[in-house]
Amino acid sequence: MAGACDLLATTDTGTGTSVTFGSISQDYKHLEIQAVEQRSSSTYGNHFAIRFNGVTSSSYCDSYFTKGENSTGNLIQSNVSQSYGVLGWDCFAAWKPMKRVIYLPNYTDTGINKMCMSWYVWSDGNSSSYGAAGWSTVQIETNDAITSVTLYNTAGTSWDSDVTQFNLIGWGT
Amino acid sequence: MATVELIDSVKTTASLTQYITFDNIPSTYRDLTVWGQTRDGSQGSGFTYLTCRINDHSSTGRYASTIYYSYYSAGSHSSYRNLGSTSDTYMKLGRMASGTSVPDWGTVGGVDVKGGIYVTFYNYADTDSYTSIMASIAGNQKAGATIFQMMGGRSTCQYMHTEEIEKIEFGMHVDSHSFTKDSQLYLYGINSA
Numbered sequence: 500m501a502g503a504c505d506l507l508a509t510t511d512t513g514t515g516t517s518v519t520f521g522s523i524s525q526d527y528k529h530l531e532i533q534a535v536e537q538r539s540s541s542t543y544g545n546h547f548a549i550r551f552n553g554v555t556s557s558s559y560c561d562s563y564f565t566k567g568e569n570s571t572g573n574l575i576q577s578n579v580s581q582s583y584g585v586l587g588w589d590c591f592a593a594w595k596p597m598k599r600v601i602y603l604p605n606y607t608d609t610g611i612n613k614m615c616m617s618w619y620v621w622s623d624g625n626s627s628s629y630g631a632a633g634w635s636t637v638q639i640e641t642n643d644a645i646t647s648v649t650l651y652n653t654a655g656t657s658w659d660s661d662v663t664q665f666n667l668i669g670w671g672t
Numbered sequence: 673m674a675t676v677e678l679i680d681s682v683k684t685t686a687s688l689t690q691y692i693t694f695d696n697i698p699s700t701y702r703d704l705t706v707w708g709q710t711r712d713g714s715q716g717s718g719f720t721y722l723t724c725r726i727n728d729h730s731s732t733g734r735y736a737s738t739i740y741y742s743y744y745s746a747g748s749h750s751s752y753r754n755l756g757s758t759s760d761t762y763m764k765l766g767r768m769a770s771g772t773s774v775p776d777w778g779t780v781g782g783v784d785v786k787g788g789i790y791v792t793f794y795n796y797a798d799t800d801s802y803t804s805i806m807a808s809i810a811g812n813q814k815a816g817a818t819i820f821q822m823m824g825g826r827s828t829c830q831y832m833h834t835e836e837i838e839k840i841e842f843g844m845h846v847d848s849h850s851f852t853k854d855s856q857l858y859l860y861g862i863n864s865a
Contacts, residue, residue: 503675503677528858562743562823562824564824577742604788604789604858610784611709611783615788615810616788616808616810618808634808634824634826636823638810640783640785642782670676670858671678
């Protein structure tokens with residue numbers, strides 16, 4: 500029986516570059532994803548991306564804001580026609596964990612679009628090189644209920660399996 | 673162990689509804705969290721503020737808000753603002769989805785486009801301190817349109833009174849607009865260990 504707030508799944512990524520929560524229960528109203536992720540090598544220009552229901556057509560819109568990142572200062576990006584949604588930058592440096600929270604309201608509702616909001620933060624220790632926090636918004640233009648969520652980094656950089664973990668939480672009744 | 677309970681939920685049925693209100697909120701929780709999706713029913717209005725009033729207070733000196741948001745609108749590239757105020761008669765939670773019959777947003781291609789809402793009221797029943805509020809609000813978007821509007825942002829607010837929160841009225845108090853049909857909000861209560 501669905502509760503008001505339940506941990507639905509925990510995904511260990513191994514050393515891979517993407518994770519998928521599939522066959523998501525339709526017994527809840529909203530989804531929350533909490534993530535701790537860490538890279539095993541430094542790669543610049545990573546985006547952290549999301550896809551719903553495996554859709555790869557240009558039906559995603561996104562907008563995100565990052566504060567920090569040393570010399571880049573404020574950074575805002577947006578796109579209204581792409582094959583995935585960008586949840587902001589991914590941590591550039593290896594062995595520096597970052598944390599994310601993603602909110603996806605009304606994911607089972609078939610009458611409206613699907614929208615998610617996200618927070619993220621990371622720090623490069625005391626090097627003062629790269630540390631940042633930001634938020635992001637992603638929409639997919641679909642009336643379908645969300646049954647799967649895939650999260651990945653666009654640079655294909657591997658995760659550190661000892662630290663990286665994604666938790667899927669359902670809010671319901 | 674922390675527990676969560678759904679206190680109430682509202683789905684608007686009229687074509688336009690001015691306020692979505694949660695009243696008689698029990699004081700037995702530590703925090704309140706509101707989830708949902710809504711849209712402003714005014715044609716062509718953009719960057720509408722989603723606001724709330726607490727316990728029917730409509731005077732200044734009760735609400736403080738600071739909003740940061742990014743947006744993309746009508747071909748104009750990205751920008752951002754930070755807007756703070758302590759003199760409003762409502763709390764600004766962020767910029768919300770808007771528009772009804774404008775071709776490039778609102779209901780498009782058979783998809784009813786509404787913005788996302790996630791708001792938490794911390795220690796709302798504590799009568800020794802003010803209540804802090806954090807909000808994530810997302811605006812409406814249209815993929816691939818020549819005129820489009822998208823935004824996302826965060827707001828930090830404070831209800832500057834030590835009374836417990838018993839009533840929350842969500843609306844668009846700045847512009848006196850109304851929510852479209854099927855706007856939805858869910859109120860959860862969260863208890864600590």
